[in-house]
Each structure stands twice: as structure tokens, then as C-alpha cells.
Amino acid sequence: xxxxxxxxxxxxxxxxxxxxxxxxxxxxxxxxxxxxxxxxxxxxxxxxxxxxxxxxxxxxxxxxxxxxxxxxxxxxxxxxxxxxxxxxxxxxxxxxxxxxxxxxxxxxxxxxxxxxxxxxxxxxxxxxxxxxxxxxxxxxxxxxxxxxxxxxxxxxxxxxxxxxxxxxxxxxxxxxxxxxxxxxxxxxxxxxxxxxxxxxxxxxxxxxxxxxxxxxxxxxxxxxxxxxxxxxxxxxxxxxxxxxxxxxxxxxxxxxxxxxxxxxxxxxxxxxxxxxxxxxxxxxxxxxxxxxxxxxxxxxxxxxxxxxxxxxxxxxxxxxxxxxxxxxxxxxxxxxxxxxxxxxxxxxxxxxxxxxxxxxxxxxxxxxxxxxxxxxxxxxxxxxxxxxxxxxxxxxxxxxxxxxxxxxxxxxxxxxxxxxxxxxxxxxxxxxxxxxxxxxxxxxxxxxxxxxxxx
Numbered sequence: 001x002x003x004x005x006x007x008x009x010x011x012x013x014x015x016x017x018x019x020x021x022x023x024x025x026x027x028x029x030x031x032x033x034x035x036x037x038x039x040x041x042x043x044x045x046x047x048x049x050x051x052x053x054x055x056x057x058x059x060x061x062x063x064x065x066x067x068x069x070x071x072x073x074x075x076x077x078x079x080x081x082x083x084x085x086x087x088x089x090x091x092x093x094x095x096x097x098x099x100x101x102x103x104x105x106x107x108x109x110x111x112x113x114x115x116x117x118x119x120x121x122x123x124x125x126x127x128x129x130x131x132x133x134x135x136x137x138x139x140x141x142x143x144x145x146x147x148x149x150x151x152x153x154x155x156x157x158x159x160x161x162x163x164x165x166x167x168x169x170x171x172x173x174x175x176x177x178x179x180x181x182x183x184x185x186x187x188x189x190x191x192x193x194x195x196x197x198x199x200x201x202x203x204x205x206x207x208x209x210x211x212x213x214x215x216x217x218x219x220x221x222x223x224x225x226x227x228x229x230x231x232x233x234x235x236x237x238x239x240x241x242x243x244x245x246x247x248x249x250x251x252x253x254x255x256x257x258x259x260x261x262x263x264x265x266x267x268x269x270x271x272x273x274x275x276x277x278x279x280x281x282x283x284x285x286x287x288x289x290x291x292x293x294x295x296x297x298x299x300x301x302x303x304x305x306x307x308x309x310x311x312x313x314x315x316x317x318x319x320x321x322x323x324x325x326x327x328x329x330x331x332x333x334x335x336x337x338x339x340x341x342x343x344x345x346x347x348x349x350x351x352x353x354x355x356x357x358x359x360x361x362x363x364x365x366x367x368x369x370x371x372x373x374x375x376x377x378x379x380x381x382x383x384x385x386x387x388x389x390x391x392x393x394x395x396x397x398x399x400x401x402x403x404x405x406x407x408x409x410x411x412x413x414x415x416x417x418x419x420x421x422x423x424x425x426x427x428x429x430x431x432x433x434x435x436x437x438x439x440x441x442x443x444x445x446x447x448x449x450x451x452x453x454x455x
Contacts, residue, residue, distance in 0.1 A: 018058070021051045021083060021095045027291055028273075028284045029085065029093050032067045037277045038167055039067045040230035041112040042284075044273055049286060050074050051083060051095060057104055064112045065273075068119060075121070078108040080144045082119070082137060100142045107135070109157040113165040113172070115203060122163065122172065123155045128182040130154050130192075134172075134201070150207045153177050153199045158192070160228040164235040164248050172201035173248035175222055175308055176214045194219060198309035200248075211251075212309035218246070218253060227269055231276045233298040238265060245301040251308050254301035264294070359453070362389060363410050367453055370425065370441045379428065379438035418452055420445060 042065040049063045061076040072085040080101030087094035110124030119137040132152035135144045156162040156178040177195040196214035225237040234247040243262045245254040272283035281296040386392040411423035427437040
């Protein structure tokens with residue numbers, strides 16, 4: 001009697017520790033079985049949408065129907081409970097629990113997607129905060145395992161999920177990161193703080209990459225959305241009573257300029273589960289299981305002129321160009337300095353063509369006298385210089401001329417054959433009469449002068 005009552009009800013019963021569940025809602029299952037196209041997961045949007053287990057946490061869990069190849073699964077939201085269709089006829093379907101997980105409330109409102117023969121869920125809320133973890137079901141171990149990724153990106157949850165799965169290329173897209181953390185003092189984290197950066201996840205490498213900065217219009221549309229639907233071309237959202245298509249592959253926001261259809265879509269989703277394929281929107285009544293369809297061509301959506309994100313420009317070429325310019329500039333600067341020094345040496349060599357690099361006897365006598373003075377901490381007067389140069393009895397004009405020529409010759413030769421750029425013979429004002437100069441060799445140059453003189 002009890003068995004007959006449960007069988008007559010739309011979704012039946014749970015047997016030993018809920019491992020086997022039967023249901024008479026078979027129309028949608030037959031429809032999915034007969035469809036060869038890829039079907040995005042179908043959200044029940046209410047508890048007990050597909051399977052009824054009349055006690056515990058099962059009573060309050062939204063369910064997700066998924067088709068993977070020819071297999072059909074039902075996953076309970078907020079945990080790892082996963083049931084697989086093992087028997088289907090015209091009046092009855094049997095599901096078997098294939099997971100052995102026991103944890104609950106760690107992924108409430110997560111995004112579900114399938115890739116080839118694999119089942120995933122991404123993000124969700126639990127334990128006072130949401131997360132950006134991507135979990136994959138392993139049928140051998142019957143456990144959910146987390147994918148190791150380069151960073152964690154938490155998607156928008158609650159009202160809608162802004163994630164879209166590109167099943168052809170194994171990519172995930174999310175328009176912005178959405179952090180909820182009830183343990184933080186900042187009020188924004190209590191309701192969800194938006195970090196307006198768009199991301200892409202590659203299931204082949206398990207890496208997230210930044211696409212760009214989310215536009216203000218994209219943020220506002222997604223914030224105000226209350227319905228979402230994954231399609232082959234992108235994510236359809238209902239926002240401000242209009243249907244928009246977020247075309248992540250082409251970075252465009254499109255709009256269906258048909259407000260009547262948008263209202264129809266709202267009414268359909270009030271009491272039906274929906275999915276889209278082949279330009280057709282299918283709806284399955286949650287109570288009667290009646291299946292309806294309406295034409296919905298994605299090509300009817302028109303580009304609004306707005307983009308989902310502003311791409312981050314790659315300035316690598318600019319850094320490379322800057323580096324090349326820096327290296328070329330450095331090379332030119334060094335070459336100019338070297339050329340100047342070479343020209344200077346050539347000029348000195350040209351000026352020195354009229355005399356040998358060796359000091360003459362008079363020049364040596366002058367240097368020795370200046371060394372003796374410097375070693376005695378004295379300076380040489382003009383008269384002493386004139387005496388050494390042999391012009392003490394000549395007129396003043398000739399004395400100046402000879403002194404200048406000998407000083408210049410000594411200084412130039414000293415520069416050419418030593419490591420010094422300073423002149424060897426240096427002059428200072430006489431302490432006794434500031435009108436006259438006295439001559440000396442600087443103390444720190446004495447040893448070098450003696451070496452040059454000996455060589």
C-alpha cells in the first residue's frame with residue numbers, strides 16, 4: 001500500500017541509505033536521451049526538482065540535471081551527492097548514488113559544467129565565505145577532487161552565476177571576481193565585494209589568466225540580473241527586464257530587442273526548468289512535466305556597442321623597444337667618449353710632432369729643481385726658474401715666452417707618458433707678493449714625476 005502510494009507520486013522514494021532512488025518523471029530524461037547535441041546542465045531552481053528524498057538536507061537542496069555523453073546525472077547543490085541514471089523505461093527511472101562524500105555546505109550555489117566524460121563544479125558558498133575552487137568527480141574513487149590552479153578566482157553567486165563554459169575549447173569565463181566573507185569587518189564583504197577583472201580558465205593547463213578590466217555596464221547588468229542561461233554562444237541573462245547575451249569569445253554584450261519575449265521568458269522560468277539548443281528554448285514544467293518549446297535564435301541578439309571588459313594591452317614590445325633604445329644610447333654615449341679621448345690623444349700627438357717624447361736636458365733640469373723644492377716643502381720663484389732655463393739675463397718678454405714653452409712641453413710630455421691628466425708643473429700665488437707666481441710639483445705627483453724622470 002505504501003509502495004503504491006509512493007510510486008504514484010511524481011517522484012518516488014529512497015531505499016537503503018538513499019543509494020537507490022526511483023522517479024516517474026521520465027519525459028525530460030527521454031528528451032535528453034534523444035538529443036545528440038551538447039546540453040548545458042539544467043538547474044531545477046527549487047528543491048526536489050528531479051528526485052525526492054523526503055528527509056534530511058535533501059529536502060532543501062536545489063538539484064542539477066546533467067547529461068554526459070549518453071549518461072544522465074543528478075547532483076544535489078551544496079555537497080557532493082551525485083546520482084546516476086541506471087534504468088529508464090516509459091514510466092519509471094532509477095538513479096543510483098555513485099559518490100561516497102559526506103560533507104555539506106561547502107559549495108552552495110556552485111557552477112556546474114561537464115567536459116567530455118567529466119563532471120565539475122566551480123565556486124560556491126560555505127563556512128561564512130565563498131570560494132573559487134574547481135572540483136572534479138572521480139568515478140573510480142567516488143570522490144570529488146580539487147584542481148590545483150595558479151590562482152583562486154571566486155565567481156558571482158546567489159542571484160545568478162556569471163560564469164560561462166566554452167565546452168568546445170574547454171574554457172571557463174567569468175566577468176568579475178565576487179568575494180563574500182562574513183568574517184571581515186568591511187560591510188561590502190557581507191553582501192559580496194566585486195573585483196572588476198575578467199578572467200579565463202583553461203582546463204588543459206589548469207591556469208587562470210586575466211582578460212582585462214570589467215566595464216561598468218557589464219558589472220551593472222550582471223549585478224541586477226536575476227536569471228541566467230548557458231548557451232553555445234554565451235551566457236544569456238535577464239537584467240532590467242531585457243535579455244542580454246554575454247559573448248565572452250568575442251568580448252561583446254548583445255541584446256534581444258524584444259521585450260515581449262523577455263517577459264515570456266520570465267513567466268516560463270517561474271514554473272519550468274529550461275535549456276537551450278539548436279535555436280530552441282525548451283521548458284519542462286516542474287509539476288506536470290509537460291515539455292514546451294519556443295524559437296530562440298541567438299543570431300537575433302544585436303551588438304549593443306558595449307564590451308564585457310577592456311583588454312589589458314600588452315606593453316612587452318614597448319619594454320623591448322625601450323631596452324633596445326637604452327642599449328643603443330649607452331653604446332653611442334660610450335663611443336662618443338672614446339672618440340673624444342682618441343681625438344684628444346691624436347691632437348696631443350699632432351702637437352707633439354715637433355718634439356720627442358723624451359725630456360730635453362733643460363726640461364730634466366727644471367723637473368729636478370722642482371722636485372728638490374717640493375721634497376723640501378718649498379716652491380720655486382720666477383728668478384729660479386729663469387736661471388735653470390738660462391734666460392735670467394734676457395728681457396721679460398723672452399723670459400715669459402721660454403717659460404711658457406718649456407712648461408707646456410713638460411706638461412704635455414708628462415701626460416703622454418704617465419697616468420696623470422694633471423699638469424706636472426703647477427703655479428700658485430706668491431705669499432710675499434700676490435702679483436707674482438711661484439711654481440711647484442704637487443705632493444701626490446712627486447713619486448710619479450721621479451719615476452718618469454728615471455725612465
